[in-house]
Amino acid sequence: METAYIQTPLGTAKLEGDENGLSAISVLNREEPTTTVVPEVLEDAVYQLQEYFAGERQVFELELDPQGTDFQKGVWRALRNIPYGKTISYLDLSKRLGDVKAIRAVASANGRNPLWIVVPCHRVIGSDGSLTGYAGGLHRKKWLLEHESPAKQQSLF
Numbered sequence: 001m002e003t004a005y006i007q008t009p010l011g012t013a014k015l016e017g018d019e020n021g022l023s024a025i026s027v028l029n030r031e032e033p034t035t036t037v038v039p040e041v042l043e044d045a046v047y048q049l050q051e052y053f054a055g056e057r058q059v060f061e062l063e064l065d066p067q068g069t070d071f072q073k074g075v076w077r078a079l080r081n082i083p084y085g086k087t088i089s090y091l092d093l094s095k096r097l098g099d100v101k102a103i104r105a106v107a108s109a110n111g112r113n114p115l116w117i118v119v120p121c122h123r124v125i126g127s128d129g130s131l132t133g134y135a136g137g138l139h140r141k142k143w144l145l146e147h148e149s150p151a152k153q154q155s156l157f
Contacts, residue, residue, distance in 0.1 A: 001016055001018050001023070002016070002017060002039035002041050003015065003016050003035075003042075004045075005032040005033065005034055006034060006035065006046055006050070007034055008053055009143070010143060010144075011027050011028060011029070012027070012028045012030070012031055012034075013025060013026065013027050013028070013116065014027075014028055014032070015042050015046065017045065017065065018041055018065070019041055021062065021063030021064045021065035022042070022062050022064050022065060022118065023064075023114065024066070024114040024115065025045070025049075025116040025117065025118060026114070026116055027116055029137075044062055048062060048118075049117065053147075058084035058148075060118045062118060064115060064118070064119070066113075067114065068109070068112065068114070072109040074097065076109070076115070076119045078093060078097055079110065079119050079120055079121055080120070082120055082123040082124070084120075084148050086123065087123045087125045087145065088123065089125060089126060089127040090103055090125075090132070091103055091127050093106050093110070093124055094106045111133065111135055117144065121134075121135075122134060122136075123148075
């Protein structure tokens with residue numbers, strides 16, 4: 001397993017993967033030195049994340065290899081179908097997966113998403129439009145949704 005650390009507007013991101021694909025991306029609550037030589041298996045992921053943060057990428061084209069149960073992987077696949085700049089509720093996600101009663105299991109799988117940003121769990125919100133829990137912190141979820149918003153907030157001053 002190879003590892004790289006990159007700086008993002010939201011803090012240091014840790015990327016992990018091997019020849020089978022990207023297995024994890026997480027944002028850390030501590031600073032780590034930026035990786036000076038990115039392992040070849042992580043180069044595309046680093047490049048695409050940099051494009052995303054620069055506002056130049058909306059869809060990721062990476063080989064993914066997250067570890068989880070079949071149910072979790074199904075939820076994570078469904079998350080990848082939420083378009084850039086759009087949000088859905090946990091209830092809507094449960095409906096898309098075919099079982100409204102599985103809302104808690106869907107929310108749990110969403111919270112265990114190992115591929116920060118690439119699998120856009122930040123696009124799932126409460127039925128009332130609230131920014132519900134987010135493993136990376138609600139301030140990061142808010143930033144990501146604003147970053148992806150088609151209507152950018154203008155400064156008055």
